[in-house]
Amino acid sequence: MTSPLTRLLDFDDQYRRDSQQSQAFLHRRDRRFAQQQQDQRQPLTADTWLAELRALNDQRQSSGRDPRLRRWRQARWIFAGLGTVLGAAFMAGLLFYDGSRQINVTLLLLLVGVQLGLALLTSLQAWLGWQPWASLLGRTAEQGDPLQPLRPALSARIAHTGGLMFAISGLLTLLAMVTVQDLAFGWSTTLQASAEGYHRLVSVVALPWQSLWPAAFPSAELVAASQYYRLGDNPVSDPALLGNWWPFILMAWLTYVVLPRLALLVLAALQVRWQAAASLRRHPGYQPLFYRFETPWVETRGDEEAPRQPAPVQVAMAPLPETGTLIHWAGAGQASAGLVAQLTTQASPLQLRAGGNSSLEEDADTLRRAGERGQPVILVARGWEPPTGELADFLLDAREQWPAGTLLALVPLADEQGGELTDDKLLAQWQRFIERQKDASLLLCAANLP
Amino acid sequence: MDDNGKTQTHDDRHSDAALPRFAVVGHPNKGKSSVVATLAQNDSIAIAMESGTTRDSHRYPMKVDDFTLYELVDTPGFQRPRKVLAWLQGHSLSASDRPDTVAAFVTQHSDDPRYHDECELLRPIVEGAGIIYVVDGSVPYNREHEAEMNILRWTGRPSLALINQIGSDDYSADWEAALGQYFQIVRRFDAVRAPFEKHLELLRSFGELAPNWREPLDAALEYLQALKFGRDHQALECMADALIEMLGHQQTVRLGEHERAALLLPTLRQRWQAWQREREQRLRHSVEDLYQHRRLQRQESDLSLPDGDDLFGERTRQLWGISKGQLAAAGFGAGAVGGAGLDAATLGHSLGTGALIGGLLGAAGSYYYSDKLTKVKLGPLSGGFREAIYGPLKDPQFGYVVLGRALVHWYQISQRNHAGRDVLVVTDSDGHWLEELSRGDRNGLQKSLLALSRRRFEPSKRQRLIEQLELAQQAFAQWQMKRFSEGQ
Numbered sequence A: 001m002t003s004p005l006t007r008l009l010d011f012d013d014q015y016r017r018d019s020q021q022s023q024a025f026l027h028r029r030d031r032r033f034a035q036q037q038q039d040q041r042q043p044l045t046a047d048t049w050l051a052e053l054r055a056l057n058d059q060r061q062s063s064g065r066d067p068r069l070r071r072w073r074q075a076r077w078i079f080a081g082l083g084t085v086l087g088a089a090f091m092a093g094l095l096f097y098d099g100s101r102q103i104n105v106t107l108l109l110l111l112v113g114v115q116l117g118l119a120l121l122t123s124l125q126a127w128l129g130w131q132p133w134a135s136l137l138g139r140t141a142e143q144g145d146p147l148q149p150l151r152p153a154l155s156a157r158i159a160h161t162g163g164l165m166f167a168i169s170g171l172l173t174l175l176a177m178v179t180v181q182d183l184a185f186g187w188s189t190t191l192q193a194s195a196e197g198y199h200r201l202v203s204v205v206a207l208p209w210q211s212l213w214p215a216a217f218p219s220a221e222l223v224a225a226s227q228y229y230r231l232g233d234n235p236v237s238d239p240a241l242l243g244n245w246w247p248f249i250l251m252a253w254l255t256y257v258v259l260p261r262l263a264l265l266v267l268a269a270l271q272v273r274w275q276a277a278a279s280l281r282r283h284p285g286y287q288p289l290f291y292r293f294e295t296p297w298v299e300t301r302g303d304e305e306a307p308r309q310p311a312p313v314q315v316a317m318a319p320l321p322e323t324g325t326l327i328h329w330a331g332a333g334q335a336s337a338g339l340v341a342q343l344t345t346q347a348s349p350l351q352l353r354a355g356g357n358s359s360l361e362e363d364a365d366t367l368r369r370a371g372e373r374g375q376p377v378i379l380v381a382r383g384w385e386p387p388t389g390e391l392a393d394f395l396l397d398a399r400e401q402w403p404a405g406t407l408l409a410l411v412p413l414a415d416e417q418g419g420e421l422t423d424d425k426l427l428a429q430w431q432r433f434i435e436r437q438k439d440a441s442l443l444l445c446a447a448n449l450p
Numbered sequence B: 001m002d003d004n005g006k007t008q009t010h011d012d013r014h015s016d017a018a019l020p021r022f023a024v025v026g027h028p029n030k031g032k033s034s035v036v037a038t039l040a041q042n043d044s045i046a047i048a049m050e051s052g053t054t055r056d057s058h059r060y061p062m063k064v065d066d067f068t069l070y071e072l073v074d075t076p077g078f079q080r081p082r083k084v085l086a087w088l089q090g091h092s093l094s095a096s097d098r099p100d101t102v103a104a105f106v107t108q109h110s111d112d113p114r115y116h117d118e119c120e121l122l123r124p125i126v127e128g129a130g131i132i133y134v135v136d137g138s139v140p141y142n143r144e145h146e147a148e149m150n151i152l153r154w155t156g157r158p159s160l161a162l163i164n165q166i167g168s169d170d171y172s173a174d175w176e177a178a179l180g181q182y183f184q185i186v187r188r189f190d191a192v193r194a195p196f197e198k199h200l201e202l203l204r205s206f207g208e209l210a211p212n213w214r215e216p217l218d219a220a221l222e223y224l225q226a227l228k229f230g231r232d233h234q235a236l237e238c239m240a241d242a243l244i245e246m247l248g249h250q251q252t253v254r255l256g257e258h259e260r261a262a263l264l265l266p267t268l269r270q271r272w273q274a275w276q277r278e279r280e281q282r283l284r285h286s287v288e289d290l291y292q293h294r295r296l297q298r299q300e301s302d303l304s305l306p307d308g309d310d311l312f313g314e315r316t317r318q319l320w321g322i323s324k325g326q327l328a329a330a331g332f333g334a335g336a337v338g339g340a341g342l343d344a345a346t347l348g349h350s351l352g353t354g355a356l357i358g359g360l361l362g363a364a365g366s367y368y369y370s371d372k373l374t375k376v377k378l379g380p381l382s383g384g385f386r387e388a389i390y391g392p393l394k395d396p397q398f399g400y401v402v403l404g405r406a407l408v409h410w411y412q413i414s415q416r417n418h419a420g421r422d423v424l425v426v427t428d429s430d431g432h433w434l435e436e437l438s439r440g441d442r443n444g445l446q447k448s449l450l451a452l453s454r455r456r457f458e459p460s461k462r463q464r465l466i467e468q469l470e471l472a473q474q475a476f477a478q479w480q481m482k483r484f485s486e487g488q
Helices: A004-018 A023-039 A046-056 A067-094 A105-128 A148-180 A195-209 A220-225 A239-282 A286-294 A339-343 A360-373 A389-401 A424-437 B004-013 B032-039 B081-091 B095-109 B113-126 B143-155 B172-179 B196-207 B211-248 B261-290 B314-320 B324-345 B353-369 B396-415 B439-453 B459-487
Strands: A325-329 A351-354 A377-382 A408-413 A442-444 B021-026 B058-064 B067-074 B130-136 B159-164 B185-188 B251-256 B376-378 B385-390
Touching (some): A004 A239, A046 A286, A339 A377, A360 B081, B021 B113, B021 B143, B032 B196, B081 B113, B185 B196, B196 B211, B211 B261, B261 B376
Parallel strands (some): A325 A351, A377 A408
């Protein structure tokens, strides 16, 4: 089971890899996986999907130590180390006692309050998503960085780790100092505070552990006896009594510094998990993934076939023979009054018909009559219609029946009025058709006499 | 269908004969492949394949999770219909043996190169396919097709005639009258220009050819409709991601301690613009890929022209950007939306002052930034180097330019049939599509675009942006329709 943070990063990695792929490929792959999971009654989650892709790509499950989290891990260790050292130094400095004056409980309580305030402020800024320290982490993160929205929570977790180590090492230092030294505590304040008032204050502070550890609840006598002033000797009736503050100090530190830090650290860790899970759900690749899981893969394209380009050809237009028999293939140009004058110098050449809706017998008759004339033949066809097998058969029959070497001029028209075909693609199509016939007497000609 | 095992079983039971299969046949170059390309959404089908070169038929099954609902068969055109008909007439005794005679022709001539095309086109019909006979309605009807139509009638298979419109002339009425004598159903269909709804209508009429074909065809239509809807939504996601990246993009370069940033400005700007152009291209390719236009030639404004229709050209800005007045108005709206938060926080005690102040600030900001050039920002010094950062562009116009260009491209692609072979020209136009958006939606969009250009865009707001783009998409489509009807 991967952590939500690792899952988020793995998901983002896969999303970036997939962004190079076509939607069709992704849909096929993910839909197939979804069906497979449903068949095997396995859960359909981002985790199982990532595991499947890892298996397909022969990748091992990462150890959970994502390199992008290294900086955060390092920062956590540094903060923990600094917290430990500073906590011990802070407490040792605070409890430094040379016998000249009591250690001020008021100052200790104030510092406990500051620690609590800092801890709460750290969590508050994480919950509100503030990053006043963002500039310390270098320039703003790269766009689309999945860790970007988690930075406040991750930073809070680091700060709380440091804070907790600070609190624990402070607590241990306090215990050590209490063990190895005879500390004398007292309280002092510039404010007009009576012993009763101060006792009420410490009663409120000690409320959480009052019943658990009565010895850690300072009595009114202890409070009255341990007040001291800046000037004067402040004689103490019972010096041994002044050491009795330590359980209270210990419990105050534990209750208001250690435990809140621990609780807030746990909360920060949970917040990282929640936010990582929420970030995954909001990830631009998340909804599309589940769309691909749920939506059937619809395929209409069939097998891809690369369009075959016709071979390039050099169009060679030959001059029209001046006279000849005219054959209208499939009735091409028959409606044009001026076509004959365009094609031949003869006043009234023989005009025949073949192809189209003529019968095969009519085609045979046309072949016979054209052959009998012994003249060149001008065959007019619609240039925009592709030459079919019927025309190829007709030419083959003509070759067999007509005298050898009879010139056959094939004239593709641009329109029914007999316009000259100029479209390169269409001309190339006719040129290729002529080349396929392998007949030296078959020529491609323009619809105009030179 | 949601269960693979079930699908497998179903597929096994789905005998070959029960599968609705449609052989698209006809004279060469009458648009058979165009019809198949459009219905199969496959732009790789070789359209206008040269007649006379040997061709095989190709099958295009419509599959849903490997379950075939119907199949289209693209076939070569008739080459020797009169000879085939003569052979059939010479081998038949009565009307009842005609289908068998056609099958016999295919069997007997399967190795004959002269009848290769006829065998290829008749084989799927003999095996049980319905007939879709395609003619060109832009040329006058003539009787030369009668041999082909007679052969098809001999097969005895259910048939539909399709009048495709290749050229500009219209002889559809004559064709309809003639084809009605040979075919059960006659439909008009422009394979290149027919909108998607017409594709579905045509497929529905395919289902009318046989009683047991209706159900799978109806199911197919539902899937195709859902597919179209899904693609439109996925296109929105692509657009949203491109906007987020493009509007928030920063170009960085390392700068020595004593190097002057001002000298780097032209280089940085050039790189930033190159990145933006490349990202726009990526968006276009992903949208084309979504709609399965994989062989699209795109003729765009020449990107090397400094002041042409380039993403950063002045003309582009004029076409897709919005006027300063509109910008200020939208800025006012966007600001007011933000300022309204103050009024809400004070439970209305500010009497709308928040909205007014917010609005004024928004308008002033929009107007102020509209001509402001981006400067190079410098990062902190580290190891003798600092980062020089260019971008994002603090110009609200840029967001509208990117969005406008993305929408016009999406619209053309989503409306384009796969039979289209002409070069796609991504044109710009007069008027502004934003006018089709309500004031509130315009303000919301402006707010999102501003947040993007200030890099204050939260990932959680991506869904909201997609919703705004959906409205923009609808507005754009409406605007295009209006322009189209005005142009008629």
